[in-house]
Amino acid sequence: MTVSGGYEAEPKGLNPIEDGDMDSLFTLPLSFIPLKTPALRQARMIKNAQLRSVIELFSDVQTGSGQIEISDLPKLLNWPTDEVHPDHVIIRKLSTLHSYDVFSLRIMLRKIGVPLANAADLQLSPEKNQELTHYMTQFTRPLIAEIYGGEDVQVERFEDVVGLFRDPDIKRARQRLQQMADALGIEILEVPTFLEDYGDIFLSLSYYKQCLDRLTPLLDVFLASMYDIRKNYQLRQDQNLLRNCDMIENTINELTAAITGRFENFERSTKAMWEDISADRFQKVKELIQAYHVTIGGVLCGLTVKMNAWIRLFPKPTTGGPVKRSEFIMSDIRQGLDNITKIEDSAPMMALLS
Incomplete structure (x- = not known):
């Protein structure tokens, strides 16, 4: 041990x-x-x-x-x-x-x-759900707009959407359920299942987006430190180190660009779904997002672990110095980075899932 x-x-x-x-x-x-x-x-x-x-x-x-x-x-x-x-x-x-x-x-x-x-153990904590409220808002707004139109409905969390169907006025609650069922082309009894699936799939997207947003500042600090290594008189003579620095920087940029591109694609698919909403169209968007859970999770996990290790060892720009930083890059940062690329390369083709 x-x-x-x-x-x-x-x-x-x-x-x-x-x-x-x-x-x-x-x-x-x-x-x-x-x-x-x-x-x-x-x-x-x-x-x-x-x-x-x-x-x-x-x-x-x-x-x-x-x-x-x-x-x-x-x-x-x-x-x-x-x-x-x-x-x-x-x-x-x-x-x-x-x-x-x-x-x-x-x-x-x-x-x-x-x-x-x-299986219910595999849930985010209530605290994390609360953190993701801001991210979930963009997915609850079109749902409310589609079902309630110009009504003045106050919704801040996805749980509030579900709460709208638990109106003490049974007649009003049933009317809302029927509105959603009609819009989706499903039976009224299927609405609760749709809401559960809708909330969960966009909660997953919100979770991954937050992970990327939190990771980005760490990546920026790490990539900025590469500049100091390249301009160091002693280290810039080490061609192997410089090649690895270039490889690592290119790999990180390519991986983050790929994830960002997927988020943009998911947003376009979601927007298109609401232009002609139906249960079938939602199911296709759900399957599209789920198809990338393992890829996005794996890439974000790998990069986060790498950047956490870097920030722990070099919490300040002045900590360690270029030589010590270069040694860590050649050992811990470089090792296993190709595995993250393999995860990204193994992702299904977006065109085949559309």
């Missing part, structure tokens, strides 16, 4: 991206995974700076993070040596996942054959 040292003090204004376990791209609490080993159920799986999945037994600002390689689990946990422990099988499967966000997990846990006792 390795124990990373206590984290450096971080400056105000730019900190690593941290979320609660169920809201994180790169942290998987093992408490809801069907494992038999108590010590594992109390641990977490995380992505380290090289993007390897490791088991984190403890984490503290003072003591750092206590991590163990998955291959070392049998010895640490005294598992029998004559057969593979079933928990090790599950852990190995989980380690192949590119992201641990709940939307990717819903797809991938089923794909790799890891069942959950309660």
Whole structure:
């Protein structure tokens, strides 16, 4: 087991991206995974700076993070040596996942054959839902406009949309349900399911957009530091370093451009959906967005882990110096970056899904 040292003090204004376990791209609490080993159920799986999945037994600002390689689990946990422990099988499967966000997990846990006792566990926290209110507003506005037209309806959260159909006036509530059913071309009893699907799919899009928005300032700081490395008299003689800096910068720019382009495509598809709304058109938009959950989650997870590692080690522009920064770039930043590119390259073709 390795124990990373206590984290450096971080400056105000730019900190690593941290979320609660169920809201994180790169942290998987093992408490809801069907494992038999108590010590594992109390641990977490995380992505380290090289993007390897490791088991984190403890984490503290003072003591750092206590991590163990998955291959070392049998010895640490005294598992029998004559057969593979079933928990090790599950852990190995989980380690192949590119992201641990709940939307990717819903797809991938089923794909790799890891069942959950309660699928409802894969939900964002109430706090995260509240954070995403601003992002969700752009998706609730056209819904309200379509169903209520010029009515003065106050809606701030998606939950408020659902609340509109729980009017104490039963007649008025039924009228609203019928309005939506007519607009969608579905039966009135199908409206609650539509609302649930609508809220969840655009919550996922809001979540990923927030992840990108939070990541962007960290990427900007990192890319700016590359300039200092290139102009350093000693380091600019190192052609291998300069080639890697160019490769890393190009890779980051290409990855962020690809994700941004997808968000723009999703927005165009959503806008077109509302120009002629129907349950079928919504289903196509839903499937389009879901098709990219694993790709977007994986790319954002990889870049966030890399940038978090950078900000922790170099929290200020003056921390470390160009030489130390170049060493970290050639070790931790470069390692595993090609895997993020592979995730992006494996994404389905947008044209085939339209």
